[in-house]
Amino acid sequence: MKIYTQTGDDGTTGLYSGERVPKTHPKIEAVGTLDELTSHLGGIKSIIQKGPIVDELEKIQKSLILLMSEVASSGKGEWQNKQGDIRFLENCIDHYEQQAGSFTKFILPGDNPLSSQVDIARTVARRAERAVARCQDAQTEVRKYINRLSDYLYVAARYIDKVFRETMKTNIQQMHTELNLEQANFLIEKVKEYAAYKGIQVVVAVVSKEGSPISVQVMDNSFVISYELAIKKAFTASALKMPTHELARLTAKGAQFEGLENMLDAKIVTLGGGCPIKVGGIVIGAIGVSGGSAEDDIEFARYGAQCIEGE
Incomplete structure (x- = not known):
């Protein structure tokens, strides 16, 4: 099977229903932004390579694939564990908030390269959230999951900042x-x-x-x-x-x-x-x-x- 089909050469693409829509359609914009977000998460995984955050990101990537099918099929996709996946993000958020401490001031991204990439993914997640909001038939769980994901990426970045600073402090003391x-x-x-x-x-x-x-x-x-x-x-x-x-x-x-x-x-x-x-x-x-x-x-x-x- 060839990777190119030529069916999209006219500027349209197909939804799960078989309907052809312009590639500027809100659903296509939302799915494309979610796909972009998934790739950013893959980039972060490749830097960290192993550990709890990698496992979390992989689970999130799999959920996003199912979530994309929900958006493209008006809630008739294969995402079955909606509430469980949302709870998973909320538990992760609670954990990283406990580890990183409270956030009482504006955070300027760029403390270290890894957290910077997580912050970039967070902004893409916010853009995906806005794109999903433009899809009138988007399911409540889809909107909620993307909102929680943005929060997860924010607290994960702050946790990485804290670990980075503590590691550097330890190295200085040893040096x-x-x-x-x-x-x-x-x-x-x-x-x-x-x-x-x-x-x-x-x-x-x-x-x-x-x-x-x-x-x-x-x-x-x-x-x-x-x-x-x-x-x-x-x-x-x-x-x-x-x-x-x-x-x-x-x-x-x-x-x-x-x-x-x-x-x-x-x-x-x-x-x-x-x-x-x-x-x-x-x-x-x-x-x-x-x-x-x-x-x-x-x-x-x-x-x-x-x-x-x-x-």
């Missing part, structure tokens, strides 16, 4: 003034997760405060040259105690460190992607990332340094 192999690998894994989510293959290097490599990890299909560059970026950031992209301005013609990158046996680089790691204002090492654009490498290195610093 003192020296980076060890375990901490370096922890940091590298965080950066690799973020890079994988963005679909970019990078090499990540972590060095000590003296500039000696502690750990270097290479993602599949990354550039060969990225290995050497990642180490040099980390060394430069540690040796000069500044991000490498800031050094470019200082080594320009007529600037304070003009020509520095051509000295020291070419160990110094001015490409973005190197960042010192500080605890209590003291540089304890550095991270170097290479493989993406200059902006990507800078973003990954900053994120990695903040993971350790807990800022």
